[in-house]
Structure formats: structure tokens, C-alpha cells
Amino acid sequence: MAEKAKIAILVSGRGSNMAALVYAAKSTDCPYEIVLVASNNAEAPGLKLAEAEDIATFAHSHQGLSREEHDKIMHDAIVHSGAEYVVLAGYMRILSDGFVEKWVNRMLNIHPSLLPKYRGLDTYQRAIDAGDTVAGCSVHLVTTELDDGPVLGQTEVAILPDDDAERLASRILIAEHQLYPKILAKYVTREADPAWILNRVRERALALTETHERESFGSPGWRVGSEKTGKYFAYFTQKLHGEASVGLLVKTSGLDEQAALIDADPDLYYAPKFYGKSGWIAIRLNTGRTDWDHIADWLYKSWRLVAPKRLTKMIDIADQF
Template structure:
């Protein structure tokens, strides 16, 4: 199995969602491991549970510190632990924009409502007062705006006729314990998911001027120009022509550049069958460490080689200013 994703969990209390993560991580096929449990409360009960399970802990009170100063301390502890992702599990602190930016797309939270409904507190009673048939929980990415990041997964929980806030909360908590570890597992392995990879390439390819998608021998491909005379500048190869990896095929400036790229990083680049003699290069996308800015740059460079002159001429003029 590939190296497991390293997770830091932030909590302020008992940490029942943290416990669900800890025990999920004990399963042999779990793709993540907990390397740190940290808190803003030195007496948080969740810290004792983590210590009992031989997980490193860290605590530093926020009292007397600015939000930004405390977040710097927590960030430094997370970095020292080697964590790649931050999971909020009942962390009762609004995080500074600077902290959120540092962990953009690598920090998850669980909220006890079916977002975008009922952001903030008192979610159970608000759902009951609204006469809803169902409540639930949502796992989302953390962004500067409270409870507003992209939703990764949700679970509905029925509201019973005699429910009060406490009884509803107890059942939603069970749903949280199921949803959070499974969503985290799926998220940390997303870069090996062929559908996710295709979506990332498609988004970047179609963002280039006058491009459209057209399959070629069963593989997704992208062309620039008209539907009839357009030219291919990229393909996505997945177990195509006998090659086991998922890779992006793009044009280089020629065989010299192709050879130089492979010499520089033979684990990332290879010569694709049937295309290599024409100077195309294959860039692996299934390593789990794809540099998507680099992929955008390679797509653009390939697009520019075959784009109609009227498009490249305009770009050349713009580059002079």
C-alpha cells in the first residue's frame, strides 16, 4: 500500500470524532494515520484518549493571545508533526484567514447540519423549529468564511416527532462518526482516482481558448480550433496502448526537450507508445503528488504549439507588454 496520509486533528473537548478517526486508522486498509492531536485547551479530555493510543499530543491555551498568534503556534506544531492534512473535530476556535490559507484544500471540518442550511450554532433546534423532516451532518473543506467551504459528503438523519435538540444530536453524532473517517479516506486518496484526475485535466484544458474535448481511440483528448479542423494538444492515457499508468500526453518542442525531461525526472516522464516518435511526452498523474501548476503550464505550452496563428499572435503581442 502507498504511504499513508498523515493527519493532525484539532479539538477542544472530548473528541468523539477524533476517536472515530483513531480507530478507523487502525484498520489495515485505512489510507491515513493520525500523527498529532492538538488542542487549545490543556485539559481537553480528547488529549488523554489520544495519549492512551500512543498518539503525539500538543496543547497551548489561546488565552491572552491574539487569534493570529495562537494560530501560528498551532500551525508550527502541526508542521513539526509532519502532518499533511488538518482535521477539525470539535475545535471551538474561529481560525484566522492566514491559517486557513496555509492549509487550503488540506483542512476538513464536520458540521452538524445539511449545509448550506444552519451554519453556526444551535443547528439541531433550528432544524426542529423549521419543521424539517431530516437533519444531518456535512463534511466540508475549510475556507475563511464560516461553514462555507465546498461540501465533500453529507448524511441525512430523520427527525422524529418527539425529538428535542439533545435526542437529535445524539443520532447525528453517530452519523458523524461514520461519515467523517470515510470521507477523509476518500479525500486523501483522490489523486489516485481516475475520475478525479480526468476532471482536473479537463478543467485546465478547456480553460484554454477555443478548445474542445474529443475522444481519440477511446481516450479523452483536447483540441484547439474548430470542430472540423482543430488539432489535438493533449490526451489522457489510462491503461492505454498497454501502459499501466494514468498519464497526460502533451507535445514538446522536439526530441531534445523530450529526452531532457525524461533525464531530469524518469519517474515522472516517459515516452508514450505511438506518440513518442513525434515528440510527445507522457506525464504520470497517478503518483499522488501531482504538481497541477506544472500540468497547467505543460498544457498551455502544448496548446500554443498547435493553436491557430491568430490566437498565438495575440498572445505574442500581449507578452510584449
């Protein structure tokens, strides 16, 4: 089984969503483990629960500290724990931009509304007052704008005719406890998901000048030039010609460079079937540690090797200024 993603959870109170994540993590097939529960409140009941479950805890009051000072203390504790992701579970603090930027795309939050509806507080009563027939909860990535990050998943909860805010909140909380572990598990394993990987490659390939996508032997490939005369500069491989790994095929300058790359990092590079004899190289993309800037560089390099001279000349001229 692949190494589990390491999670730090921030709480301020009882930590019921934290508990849902802790118990989900006990499943042998759960892809994450909780390595820290931290709080701005040393008396938070969530800390006592975490301690009872043999999870490391940390607490430091925000009283008398600037937002930035307190966030630095929390950040340092998270880093020390070895956590790769931060999960907010009733953490009643507005985070500084600096803290959020340190954990960009690695910090999740759950919010008791169907975002983008009802950001902020009093979400249950606002949904009732608006005459909505459904409310719910959303898991989203945390950005510097409050409750405004990309939504990763939602659960709708019906609003009953006699609901008040408390009754509605109790049902939404049940939905939260089911949604959060599921979305977190999906998110931390996304880099091994072929569909997610393909979309990341596609974005970068099609961002290059005069490129288009065309299937080759049932797999996506990208060409530069016209539909009629374009040349392939990259292929996505999942089962292309029987390949087992998920990867990207790009052109090298020749067999010498191909051999040098494989010799230098055989865990990342390998000679693909069929294309390998022509000097193409395959880069593994399902390791969970893909450097996407490196992939973008390879796509550009491969694109340059086959792009029409009129395109490369234009780029060379522009690079001089």
C-alpha cells in the same frame, strides 16, 4: 501499499469524532494515520484518549493571546508533527484567515447540519423549529467564511415526531462518526483517483483559447481550432494504447527534448506508446504529488505548438503590453 497521509486533529473537548478517526486509522487498509492531536485546552479529554493510543499530543491555551498568535503556535506544532492535513473535530475556535490560508484545501471540518442549512450553532433545534423532516451532518473544506467551504459529503438523519435537540443530536453524532472517516479517506486519496485527475486536466485544457474535447481511441483528448480542422494538443491516458499509468500526453519540440526530460526525471516522464515516436511526452499524474501549475504550463506549451498562428500572434501582441 502507498504511504499513508499524515493527519493532525484539533479538538477542544471530549473528541468523539477524533476517536472515530483514530480507530478507523487502525485498519491496515486505511489511507491515513494520525500523527498529532492538538488542543487549546490542556484538560481536553480527547488529549488523554490520544495519549492512551500512543498518539503525540500538544496543548496550548488561547488565554491572553490574540487569535493570530495562538494560531501561529498551533500551526507550528502541526508542521513540526509532519502532518499534511488538518482535521477539526470539535475545535471550538474561530480560526484566523492567515491560518486557514496556510492550510487551504488541506483542512476539513464536520458540521451537524445539512449545509448550507444552519451554519453556526444550535443546529438541531433550528432544524426542529423549522419543521424539517431530516437533519444530518456535513464534512466540508474549511475556508475563511464560517461553515461555508465546499461540501465533501453528507449523511441525512430523520427527525422523529417526538425529537428534542438532545435526542436528535445523539443520532446525528452516530452519523458523524461514520461519515468523517469515510470522507477523509476518500479525500486524501483523491489525487490517485482517475476521475478526479481527469477533471483537473479537463479544467485546465478547456480554459485555453478555442479548445474542445474529443475522444481518441476511447480516451479524452483536447484540440485547438475548429471542430473540423482542430489539432490535438493533449490526451488523457489511463488505458490508452495499453498504457498502465494515469497520465497526460503533450507535445514536445522533438525527440531531443523528449529524451532530455526522461533522462532528467524518469519517475515523472516517459515515452508513450504509439505517440512517443512523434516526440510526445507522457507525464504521470497518479503519484499523489502532481504539481498542477506545472501541468497547466505543459498544456499551454503544447497548445502553442499546434494552435493556429492567428491565435498565437494575438497572444504575443498582448504579452507586449
